[in-house]
Amino acid sequence: MASGRKRYAWRHWLGAFFALCLLAAGGLAASIAIFPPEGVLILEYHKVNDWSNDVYTVPTAEFAAQLDELSARGYTTISLLDFLRAKKGKQKLPDKPVILTFDDGYLDNYTDMLPLLEARGMKATVFMVTNDIGLPGYLTWDALRDMQERGIEIGSHTANHLPLTGMPPSEAEKEVKLSKLLLEWNGIRTVFGFSYPNGSYADYISTILKRNEYLAAVTGDPGLNTMDTDPYLLQRINIPRPRLGLTEFRLRLFKADLCDRLGLWRHRIK
Ligand SMILES: [Zn+2]
Numbered sequence: 476m477a478s479g480r481k482r483y484a485w486r487h488w489l490g491a492f493f494a495l496c497l498l499a500a501g502g503l504a505a506s507i508a509i510f511p512p513e514g515v516l517i518l519e520y521h522k523v524n525d526w527s528n529d530v531y532t533v534p535t536a537e538f539a540a541q542l543d544e545l546s547a548r549g550y551t552t553i554s555l556l557d558f559l560r561a562k563k564g565k566q567k568l569p570d571k572p573v574i575l576t577f578d579d580g581y582l583d584n585y586t587d588m589l590p591l592l593e594a595r596g597m598k599a600t601v602f603m604v605t606n607d608i609g610l611p612g613y614l615t616w617d618a619l620r621d622m623q624e625r626g627i628e629i630g631s632h633t634a635n636h637l638p639l640t641g642m643p644p645s646e647a648e649k650e651v652k653l654s655k656l657l658l659e660w661n662g663i664r665t666v667f668g669f670s671y672p673n674g675s676y677a678d679y680i681s682t683i684l685k686r687n688e689y690l691a692a693v694t695g696d697p698g699l700n701t702m703d704t705d706p707y708l709l710q711r712i713n714i715p716r717p718r719l720g721l722t723e724f725r726l727r728l729f730k731a732d733l734c735d736r737l738g739l740w741r742h743r744i745k
Pocket of ligand 1: 578579633636672673
């Protein structure tokens with residue numbers, strides 16, 4: 476009898492615990508719906524095509540559906556430069572700004588991704604690994620210059636795509652400096668945006684970026700970006716190949732709101 480009562484008590488507390496969790500989750504969802512977080516959403520993509528099957532590839536139909544979902548939710552695409560100008564008070568941002576970023580510089584960004592963007596009047600930022608330009612499967616210089624003319628912003632993702640914190644600072648400086656120079660020598664407008672390979676950053680890397688006249692850098696840390704976010708530690712939501720279609724995309728957008736609301740990974744200006 477006594478052990479039965481004990482078991483009952485145990486179940487009772489477990490039930491109460493789950494009810495509380497549900498209530499908290501419901502409350503959080505309702506608060507996000509009533510008081511949407513203020514901040515710039517940055518999405519991190521790699522490939523958009525229908526022929527590669529790795530985790531970095533979003534199929535074209537899924538990508539198109541994600542763009543339409545962003546539009547339906549009232550998001551407007553902006554460039555990294557738009558955001559930086561707004562941070563300095565030189566430009567007004569739309570109500571729900573989103574920056575679409577693409578790392579590594581795959582050729583499908585030109586052949587498959589760009590037409591889907593243009594059909595919707597959207598823009599994006601592509602971060603190039605400069606020593607891969609022109610290799611099979613990667614963007615060529617001609618494609619890159621054409622993308623720039625069609626409204627795509629070009630940034631650096633280093634020369635060789637090695638994590639910068641795993642090499643001597645002098646080597647890291649070369650990666651940062653040479654990739655920028657090579658892009659600019661080949662007709663790309665002043666390169667001010669940077670994406671950390673493997674998302675690995677450190678204070679001394681930000682110093683190197685500043686010394687080489689970069690104005691902003693994106694990490695792989697999730698969250699939203701406000702006017703107080705450190706411009707060298709901008710936060711992004713990764714969008715890999717979806718396994719649950721649009722539901723997964725919606726959950727990833729929710730993750731940005733949630734991280735922002737809970738103050739996780741929030742990189743404020745020091
Ligand atoms: Zn990369």
